[in-house]
Amino acid sequence: MIVVMASRAQEQDLKRVIDIITEKGYKHSLYHDKNQYIIGVIGDVKGQDKQQLEACDEVEKVVTVTHPFKLASREFFQDTTVINVKGIAIGGSKMVVMAGPCAVEGRDITLDIAKRMKELGVSVLRGGAFKPRTSPYSFQGLGREGLDYLKEAGDLTGLPVISEVLSPEDVEMAYEFIDIFQIGSRNAQNFSLLREVGGTDKPVMLKRGMMNTIEEWLMSAEYILSEGNSKVILCERGIRTFEKYTRNTLDLSAVPVIKRLSHLPIMVDPSHGTGHWRLVAPMAKAAVAAGCDGLIVEVHPDPENALSDGQQSLNYEKFESLMEELKPVARAVGRSI
Ligand code: PEP
Ligand code: MN
Numbered sequence: 001m002i003v004v005m006a007s008r009a010q011e012q013d014l015k016r017v018i019d020i021i022t023e024k025g026y027k028h029s030l031y032h033d034k035n036q037y038i039i040g041v042i043g044d045v046k047g048q049d050k051q052q053l054e055a056c057d058e059v060e061k062v063v064t065v066t067h068p069f070k071l072a073s074r075e076f077f078q079d080t081t082v083i084n085v086k087g088i089a090i091g092g093s094k095m096v097v098m099a100g101p102c103a104v105e106g107r108d109i110t111l112d113i114a115k116r117m118k119e120l121g122v123s124v125l126r127g128g129a130f131k132p133r134t135s136p137y138s139f140q141g142l143g144r145e146g147l148d149y150l151k152e153a154g155d156l157t158g159l160p161v162i163s164e165v166l167s168p169e170d171v172e173m174a175y176e177f178i179d180i181f182q183i184g185s186r187n188a189q190n191f192s193l194l195r196e197v198g199g200t201d202k203p204v205m206l207k208r209g210m211m212n213t214i215e216e217w218l219m220s221a222e223y224i225l226s227e228g229n230s231k232v233i234l235c236e237r238g239i240r241t242f243e244k245y246t247r248n249t250l251d252l253s254a255v256p257v258i259k260r261l262s263h264l265p266i267m268v269d270p271s272h273g274t275g276h277w278r279l280v281a282p283m284a285k286a287a288v289a290a291g292c293d294g295l296i297v298e299v300h301p302d303p304e305n306a307l308s309d310g311q312q313s314l315n316y317e318k319f320e321s322l323m324e325e326l327k328p329v330a331r332a333v334g335r336s337i
Contacts, residue, residue, distance in 0.1 A: 091265030096294030104146035114153035198227025247275020
């Protein structure tokens with residue numbers, strides 16, 4: 001349920017309404033939109049409690065959200081949420097490109113990639129320190145050492161950094177090294193991990209679980225939002241279907257569906273979504289045309305010798321061409337990149 005305060009409501013009116021909500025045993029989440037306070041009331045709200053809130057002087061209206069996801073829903077917040085991280089706006093008219101290696105492989109290579117990404121107009125540096133590999137015998141990432149290199153690369157270039165956390169215990173440790181927490185597809189329904197990042201104040205990029213419906217994915221977002229963290233970015237990265245030619249089936253129809261259902265920004269990952277470098281550029285362009293808020297792309301200086309996901313990584317040259325090719329597509333849908 002959503003309580004929309006009148007625009008003339010003062011701090012004390014807001015406090016009074018929040019006190020009532022708390023006394024009744026509900027949790028809440030507060031948004032400020034167009035000079036109005038909007039309070040999301042979390043829980044199964046009883047009819048009489050709704051009536052009491054409606055009767056408060058400075059409450060403009062009380063709206064029941066029909067979807068099972070509440071705080072993620074566009075009924076709750078009609079504008080698009082824009083998330084700011086170190087001067088980069090995610091969800092604004094300028095699309096955001098996050099790029100970098102699948103895995104952080106060492107110090108020198110990470111600094112080299114970061115510098116090139118910055119020169120090529122990338123907004124956020126990606127790099128996995130903890131890698132959720134399908135095989136326990138594959139490279140598992142450098143762990144904390146990898147986070148050190150990522151932070152150094154971020155400090156050197158001024159780029160915010162995004163990296164995946166695999167378990168709730170990683171979150172506190174990783175907090176000081178990274179600017180955006182990434183929740184990977186395999187952990188999209190790891191509810192204790194979702195709650196843990198939901199208790200922080202850093203943006204969280206939530207990838208779609210490979211077996212998740214759009215509704216399940218938004219319910220995962222709800223776990224993060226309901227802990228009080230409103231900075232959730234969604235990321236479509238493909239789902240499992242019967243098709244074996246591609247690694248996953250990149251569900252680009254999820255982009256306009258999410259735009260209709262939710263106010264949260266949505267990114268697309270054409271690298272994991274396809275699993276082949278040749279398919280990355282066409283699907284990246286298609287994603288921009290479909291109205292996403294940005295892309296996350298795997299880039300490596302020497303894909304053939306990459307320790308992880310070389311087959312779907314673009315080298316610098318191919319990535320540079322892609323950045324150029326994206327510009328007219330973005331312009332055609334009224335955006336810039
Ligand atoms: C990644 O981006 O590094 C990754 C492992 O992606 P996904 O969780 O989508 O498989
Ligand atoms: Mn990867």
